[in-house]
Amino acid sequence: MDIARTFESVVIIFNPNSSGDAPKLAEKLRDGLRELLSYTPDIRLQPTGHAGHAVALAREAAAGGGEVLIVSVSGDGGYNEVVNGVMQGGNPDAVCAVMAAGNANDHRRTTGTMPLAEAIAQGRVRHIDLLRIHTGQGPDAPGEYAHSYVGFGLTPVMAIDLEKGSKGAFREMFSVVRTFSKFQPFAIRQSDGRRRKFDSIVFANIAEMAKYATLSDADDKLSDGKFEVVIFPHMPKWRVLLKALHAATRGLGDQPSVGSYEFTTLKPLPYQIDGEVKSVDAGTFVKVESAPAALPILG
Incomplete structure (x- = not known):
């Protein structure tokens, strides 16, 4: 059953050297959420510094506790790092999302149901399986x-x-x-x-x-x-x-x-x-x- 959620914080993780214009997309999402959301979470942009850094950033964001949304502005590989970091963080209240900014973007293309900012505003969380x-x-x-x-x-x-x-x-x-x-x-x-x-x-x-x-x-x-x-x-x-x-x-x-x-x-x-x-x-x-x-x- 879908549960409408609001978040204390939104952490947007992106590669500043992305070929898919991730920095601009991350800033656009941040600005759009500030206008669209009816509440005021702490919204932070977190650029990565090296390969694998997104795992550590996502783990830290999730492990901090609370109702946190962790967004990966990336392709499938970047989102994989964020997902693994969130799973390592051990916070059942942490939620993931991805904004396509890569080459294939298979996951977002096949699972997306609406524009991401709109989905965050509606707060309808669903659970999906992972492979391990x-x-x-x-x-x-x-x-x-x-x-x-x-x-x-x-x-x-x-x-x-x-x-x-x-x-x-x-x-x-x-x-x-x-x-x-x-x-x-x-x-x-x-x-x-x-x-x-x-x-x-x-x-x-x-x-x-x-x-x-x-x-x-x-x-x-x-x-x-x-x-x-x-x-x-x-x-x-x-x-x-x-x-x-x-x-x-x-x-x-x-x-x-x-x-x-x-x-x-x-x-x-x-x-x-x-x-x-x-x-x-x-x-x-x-x-x-x-x-x-x-x-x-x-x-």
Whole structure:
């Protein structure tokens, strides 16, 4: 059930060096809220100083307690940092929101229901699931949250190559074609002990990614305690290309949904989490699980 909320403070986190004009968008949101809200919260702009800084800023804002709204003016990667910081802050009254200021902005595009300032003024908070990925076993195994997706295989490899090149539609297309022609499948050991080879596995909490691809028909499943598993088993490259084209035009249709998925890597393996690329070593136990209704959001 939606609960109308007001906030003691609003913390707006942004990258001052963003290519998406985040500083101006953050200032515009601050000024708009001062005019629109019927109450007077403490509204603060918090620029980041380095990669990962948004995690610390969001954690500090949430841990301070009280009714706080933490807004990320960013793309999916910046919002991922803010979400992880809020989850680390341990404040059940902390609420998240995102204003699109990045390249793909998959999360905002697929979950947004109205202009952000208007949503904040209405104060109708809803809870969505998160993904949590553990890399390793035991109580000290690293755990990290994703608001949208975690991808292994073709997805992070494409992202790495795009980051090496320049931005722009033609250069992006050239990078994709070049990387696809060299791409090799990866193998993992599943929980039943079987070894399987894949071109791609995406664990998705949203129905779309990479601006164009429709992964599933999961429009109303942001808070069902499950996530979709979109698998491309190893196949000839022309079939991968056709499947990717299908995702970009008609969508992939219904996909299996689960509450958790686990496997062990056989070689070092990159993965992409909400647009950011990371990696795990060979022989690493990986578990992706749903964190049901873990994140209160506006927007």
